[in-house]
Amino acid sequence: METEQLIRTLAADNAHRARPVGFVLTCALLAAVPVSVAMFLAGLGVRSDVMTAMHNPFFNLKFVETLALAISAIAVSLHLSRPEASMKGWGWLLLVPLMILAAGIASEMMMPQEVPMMTRLIGSNSRVCLTAIPLMSLPLLAGTLIGLRHGAPTRPAVAGAIAGLLSAGLAATLYASHCTDDSPLFVVTWYTIATALVTAVGALAGSKVLRF
Amino acid sequence: MRETEDEWTSLMRLAISGDSAAYHRLLRAVTPVLRAGARRGLARAGQPVDQSEDIVQDILLAVHLKRHTWDTNAPFAPWLFAIARNKLIDALRRRGRRVFVNIDDFAETIPDESAAETASPSEIAAQLQTLPPRQRDVLQSIAVESASIRDTAAKFAMSEGAVRVALHRALTSLTAKLREQ
Numbered sequence: 001m002e003t004e005q006l007i008r009t010l011a012a013d014n015a016h017r018a019r020p021v022g023f024v025l026t027c028a029l030l031a032a033v034p035v036s037v038a039m040f041l042a043g044l045g046v047r048s049d050v051m052t053a054m055h056n057p058f059f060n061l062k063f064v065e066t067l068a069l070a071i072s073a074i075a076v077s078l079h080l081s082r083p084e085a086s087m088k089g090w091g092w093l094l095l096v097p098l099m100i101l102a103a104g105i106a107s108e109m110m111m112p113q114e115v116p117m118m119t120r121l122i123g124s125n126s127r128v129c130l131t132a133i134p135l136m137s138l139p140l141l142a143g144t145l146i147g148l149r150h151g152a153p154t155r156p157a158v159a160g161a162i163a164g165l166l167s168a169g170l171a172a173t174l175y176a177s178h179c180t181d182d183s184p185l186f187v188v189t190w191y192t193i194a195t196a197l198v199t200a201v202g203a204l205a206g207s208k209v210l211r212f
Numbered sequence: 213m214r215e216t217e218d219e220w221t222s223l224m225r226l227a228i229s230g231d232s233a234a235y236h237r238l239l240r241a242v243t244p245v246l247r248a249g250a251r252r253g254l255a256r257a258g259q260p261v262d263q264s265e266d267i268v269q270d271i272l273l274a275v276h277l278k279r280h281t282w283d284t285n286a287p288f289a290p291w292l293f294a295i296a297r298n299k300l301i302d303a304l305r306r307r308g309r310r311v312f313v314n315i316d317d318f319a320e321t322i323p324d325e326s327a328a329e330t331a332s333p334s335e336i337a338a339q340l341q342t343l344p345p346r347q348r349d350v351l352q353s354i355a356v357e358s359a360s361i362r363d364t365a366a367k368f369a370m371s372e373g374a375v376r377v378a379l380h381r382a383l384t385s386l387t388a389k390l391r392e393q
Contacts (some may be wrong), residue, residue: 001336001355003243006269009355009383010276011236014227016380018280082281083294152278154298211302211391212274 018150021081025074025147029170032143036136036171044132044178053182061104062176062187069097069195070169077144077162081151087158094165104184123181126190132178133171133194134201140167141202145209153210160206164199171198216241217289224288228279239272246271246296249318253300256317259307266335271299273336273387293318306393339389347382350375 053059072093079085113120123129144163153159172191181187220238227235250264250271274295282291296318340348346368353364361379365372 001269001334001340003265003269003272004240005355005358006272006336007236007239007243008358009351009379010239010272011232012354012361013276013376013379013383014232014235015230015376018277020280082283082291083278083298084286084290152274152281152295152298154294212278212298 021147021151022078024150025078025081025144028143028147029140032139033170035139036174039136039139040132040174040178044128044175046177047180049180050177053180056182058104058108058182058184061100061184062179062182063173065097065100065104065184065187066169066172066176066191068100068169069094070166070173072096073162073166073169077148077159077166078151080153080155080159080162081148083152083154085154094162097169101184101188105188108184117185120181120183121185121189123183123186123190125179125181126186129175129179129181129190130194130197132175133168133191134197136171136174137164137167137198140170141198141205143167145202145205148206148210149212152212153206156210157203157207159210161199161203163206164202165195167202168195168198217287220292221288224279224282225284228282228284239275242275242292243268243272244323245318248323249293249296250300250303253304253317257304257307259304263303267300267303269334269336270303270390271296273383273390274299277384277387289319302391335390335393336386339386342389343382343385347378347385350378351382351386354379 047053076087076090076093079090080087141163144166145160148159148163151159172195179186181190220242223234223238223241227238246268247264250267251261254261254264254267275292278295282288300317340351343351349368350364350370353359353367354361359367361372361375364370365375368375370378
């Protein structure tokens with residue numbers, strides 16, 4: 001086909017309007033969240049002492065951290081869905097959850113503790129944490145990748161990694177309501193390892209499926 | 213260059229608001245620049261430049277199918293060149309070359325107004341044959357026979373809406389097939 005013919009054909013298709021990436025990403029996540037919630041309810045469920053736990057600021061802080069990760073990853077992934085976008089000026093957004101975490105650790109250090117530091121860090125749920133967060137992120141990661149495929153990310157592995165952060169953030173939000181380890185030291189260790197795992201899977205998947 | 217790029221931006225804004233003639237003009241205006249950039253990239257990778265037309269067509273398809281990711285408040289050229297670079301890197305990679313495309317391959321070229329060299333039948337033409345019959349008929353009618361949407365609808369006893377859908381699907385599946393190569 002001559003290029004001139006192709007151009008004429010594309011012009012004839014000009015009336016077609018694609019939906020914005022944000023819209024498609026929202027739809028894909030709305031479809032994926034119920035799957036992860038179902039996995040959560042079937043396998044874990046909310047911890048039984050949730051009413052008392054809600055009075056513990058460190059229990060509540062877990063949600064601030066995981067949601068901060070999810071929200072900043074949503075912003076960055078939408079930005080990266082444009083071909084000319086770079087991480088410049090956007091990377092700091094991903095540091096926000098880490099800064100909240102650091103503030104949490106600092107304030108826990110300043111309070112008198114009955115349990116030694118290492119015991120708080122090791123906790124009693126690390127295995128569940130490392131299994132549940134990655135597993136519950138899988139449907140969310142698939143949804144995010146479907147949404148981002150609608151965009152034009154020119155760094156597919158980076159965009160995939162951010163998709164991993166996003167889905168790990170949402171999955172960790174669910175998991176946080178089950179887990180009885182509330183110390184920021186536990187969160188910074190095990191949640192971070194679980195998130196890194198999902199991020200690596202996201203980067204790998206992204207480099208395959210996000211090319212356009 | 214600055215002026216040309218400003219003109220591209222306003223043409224693309226018109227195109228997005230539904231002006232197909234402006235869109236046609238824009239695509240014709242950027243093609244010589246894309247062709248020159250593709251040739252430069254191929255030459256640098258030690259590849260025959262007569263393959264540049266496949267890359268140009270690849271870029272044009274991507275521009276078309278991803279134009280909703282262009283922010284109408286941003287200049288058009290950086291967006292266009294990002295897509296073009298991406299497609300050039302892809303094309304070189306498919307030919308087994310691990311080369312990094314110079315960031316200025318597209319931005320700093322003198323438009324190549326020479327006619328497209330068609331040394332071999334284009335990759336698009338080859339993939340055309342693998343499309344479902346209805347999509348292929350519609351695409352061929354509009355691309356090769358220069359028929360309008362309305363004439364195409366009359367010819368195949370379809371509604372104009374159905375022709376539009378078939379045309380868009382044909383372009384989407386062509387792009388997918390080119391990517392899978």
